[in-house]
Amino acid sequence: MVQFHIQPDSEIPSSTQLLNQIRYAIASRQFSPGHRLPSTRALATQTGLHRNTISKVYRHLEEDGLVESVAGSGIYVRAQTIRRNPALIPLLEQYPQADKIVQQSLDQLLQQGCSLNQARELFSAEIDWRLRSIAQVIVTVPEDDIGAGKLIVEELEQSLGIPVQLVSLEDLKNMEQIAGTVVTTRYFIGQTEEIAALKSVRIIPIDIYNYEQEIKLLKKLTKDSCIGVVSISSGLLRSAEVIIHSLRGSELLVLTAQIGDAYKLNAIVKSAQAIICDRPSFATLKSAVQAVREDIIRPPQLICCENFVGTKSIDLLKRELGLG
Structure with a gap:
């Protein structure tokens, strides 16, 4: 417990002596933030000063911003906050944890x-890197599967x-x-890295x-069922055939068509029990069925x-581009 000593015969007023000693106790962390100061009664007993004098010292400390009075509880050392640039206050209010x-x-x-x-x-x-990255977002795929790129672009712009x-x-x-970020699927990452490495993107x-x-x-379809797959991506159709064959072997008849191939599309809608398609193909496929x-x-x-x-890739992109 901090002890305060008052020299009655000193030229320095007793109130100033006490004020400086309490200031020192706060500054030296003997009284840390949140510490409750002694009551005026307790301090009067310790120092021999009148309670009114001690109350004036406490008011002086409160005016200086060193302590704060809590009604019905006492006087406490204030937690000192670091003053920030006033221009940042709205941001700090918006993002309190920032x-x-x-x-x-x-x-x-x-x-x-x-x-x-x-x-x-x-x-x-x-x-700076992230600002440059968001300045231009490029999706890249081979020319012969540009449909896959269109699928990616549509979803990224929406998300x-x-x-x-x-x-x-x-x-x-x-x-x-290229001043930005290049996005591609893992199917084409090797080719993309070879190009992007030369351009430092x-x-x-x-x-x-x-x-x-x-x-x-697919697993629930009965044997000898016909399944159709329709997409704007030729690469997606090729992958779908491989996956379905790996799951069901020759148990299912698989028909595929790009949405622009009217002949194949017509054959699928007439033969298939179920047709799986991407979002850009759905309206055309529905019309073909009608x-x-x-x-x-x-x-x-x-x-x-x-x-x-x-979904995880969308979330990753948002973080990397500073969008969420």
């Missing part, structure tokens, strides 16, 4: 031996809320400068949707896949 996150990140860098200037360079470089550019791998190679590979529900349907409805006994079940890009 200040703490920044301070913790900076402390960790300093503990590793970084100087403040080095830490600033690291933060600035990462922020990210920013413009996304589609560039074939062949055209990407000929671009003189960031590549983010995305995972495609796992088609779990559609696979469950057109032949009188010629078939039972219309096929239509299953529209709402996703092509995996």
Whole structure:
């Protein structure tokens, strides 16, 4: 317990002596933030000063912002807050944890031996990198499967809320400068890395949707059923054939068609018990079924896949681009 001593014969007023001693106790953390100061009665007994004098000292400390009075409880040492740039106050109110996150990140860098200037360079470089990354988002796939790129672009624009550019791998190679982020599926990551490495751009590979529900349907189809797959992506159709064959062997008849191939599409709607399609193909497929409805006994079940890009990949892109 801190003891306060008053020299009655000193030229310094008793109230000033007590004020300075309490200030020192606070400044030296003998009285830490949140500490309850002695009551005026207890301090009067210890120092011999009148309670009114002690009350004036406490009021002086409160005016200086060192302590605060809590009604019915007592006088407490205030937790001193670091004053921030007034321009940051709206941001700190909007993101109350931001200040703490920044301070913790900076402390960790300093503990590793970084100087403040080095830490600033690291933060600035990462922020600049992300700003450049979001300035231009490019989806790239081979020209012969540009449909897959269209699927990706449609979903990314809807999920990210920013413009996304589609560039074939062949055209990407000929671009003189790229200031942004290149996105592709893992099918084409090797080809993309070879091109992007020469242009010093960031590549983010995305995972495609796992088609779990559609696979469950395939497993339930009876032997000798006909399954149709319709897409704007030729690569997706090729992959679908391989997957279905690996699951069911020759038990199912698999028919595939790109949405622009009217002849194959017509054959599918007349033969298949179920047709799986991507979202861009659904309206055309539905119209094709309606057109032949009188010629078939039972219309096929239509299953529209709402996703092509995996949900986790969307979330990763949002974080990497600073969108969420």
